[in-house]
Amino acid sequence: MYFQLKVLGLARKEEDAFTSACFELGAAGVAEDLKFVQKDLRYDPDVVETPTLDMNVYFTEAPGEDAVLQLQSHYPQARFEMTAEENKDWLEEWKKGFKPFLFAHPFWVIPAWLTPPAEAPQDKNLHIYVEPGMAFGTGTHETTRLAAQLIIEELPRSKPQSVLDVGTGTGILALIALRMGVPTNVGIDIDPEARRTARENLERNHATQIEIPDKNLEDITGTYDLVIANIIDGVLTTLRHDLTRVLKPKGKMVLSGVLMDRESEFYETFVKDTGLRVIKKISEGEWSGALLERV
Template sequence: MTGTYQTLTVDLPDGDSEAAQDLLHDVGVLGLEVRDREGPTMPGVRAPAPGEAILVAYFDDAEAAEAARAQLAESFPSARLQLAEEAQQDWSNAWKVHIKSVQVGRLWVGPPWEAANAPADRVRLVIEPKMAFGTGDHPTTSLCLGAVDDYMASHPGASVLDVGTGTGVLAIAAKKLGAGRVVGTDNDPVSVELARENAEVNATPGLELSGKSLDEVDGVFELVVANILANTLIELAPLIVPRVKDKLLLAGVLAHQKADVEAAYVKLGLVAEPGAQQGEWVRLDFHRG
């Protein structure tokens, strides 16, 4: 039908997700969205239940969608399947409705199309989301922003390292809040380019933003921040801990992952502090013993 497309939403055990994705690709989906518990879910979008994943498959017509539904029902009896017809959207702009500005501590962080609404009494950060994670409105980012604001208020001029900088939002926030040396690293070249663009837009020259690995970064830092996924935080612990002079903030961690991540850093000599939680996401705080 002109102007519409068919969606098939699949809720199923996380262990079946990859096989179900393979099946959907085999039947020729137009596109496939995967939501699982290891990755941040966009604001306003339904997240999967514990132990499950959500797949949203897009089809040209109802016949193809129904055929895929039947195959999935046969191959994955425990899956919950829902077909729907939706109006086509301008995807280049539709995603923008999910990106909202936030106010955390002294900061206002938001996308360019909301910048005119920023209060005059806040430190304003304008962040272009594009293809990198970290606009401020996801719980993992806002949890870090609050802690960065608190630390900079009591440690003006502190040096800051942002591991997995994404859009550069945490590095830029630290600089605008009075940090001294600020370094942001990311292994994704697209993120590094976007972080540099955002640093320029926010008039924060002097940030060291690059694709360097942690063992290529010089020095130690009074505040180290890493807003990345739990398994990566555990892998990077031996590289992150030596960079911490005083305080470490970790986010991108779900509540059920907290103990494993915390143990990896305590084992290497850091002292755990009470962190913070927003919904299912937690921030882990440490200091040098």
């Protein structure tokens, strides 16, 4: 159990004095509740400068009424709300609700701590075990499903011999490519925690032939028949020349993570001066994904 004091409408100039006063009264932490806006294709949202601040003050033990009254009398224009919060192991809570599911036909995602249910196919090749840890890529997100669907449809047609999965997360998309017969698979991610999770997940799935090097996209010198990237559209735009550079002539690219609101603007910008063309677009909910070809 911990205690959270929400303080709404504090004058901006009072932030430092207020923070010191909270620590003097025994607070374990003080954090500003920032407001964000994401106006365009950039990945980083802008912080909105509001005239007043909302703060969260955390206590490991209930602060005495005196302490709260003392703060209230110093900052009479602010509103104070105290709540007691349960300390929970959120990962364990989340795991309880995570069940096997048909991820992208014919592949099933099976939580690493469970066995495949009777409805799942018998073929072990179609079971993808996932222990999410800290990385993105449990198969529950629309963008992962869109990318998987495009890969599953395209692989039997163009039979790529090599795949580079940029922003591999748990390695789930590179794993599908391997299971569908692509012999050379590389996954990269800027997040070291994702690379660690990917290596663990791939070992769990007997797929250690998928290489997860400690490299960024700009360090990749080889070229691949299929390049996959499920990353938010603003980042894809900044990576577009490097993503094209690592793609073989006539190679295919699977993109996902594009918000529908800015879909047409995105693909137009993405292909500009790259020699790429979009051959198929698909969508689910507010997300779009596409198959592109290097002409």
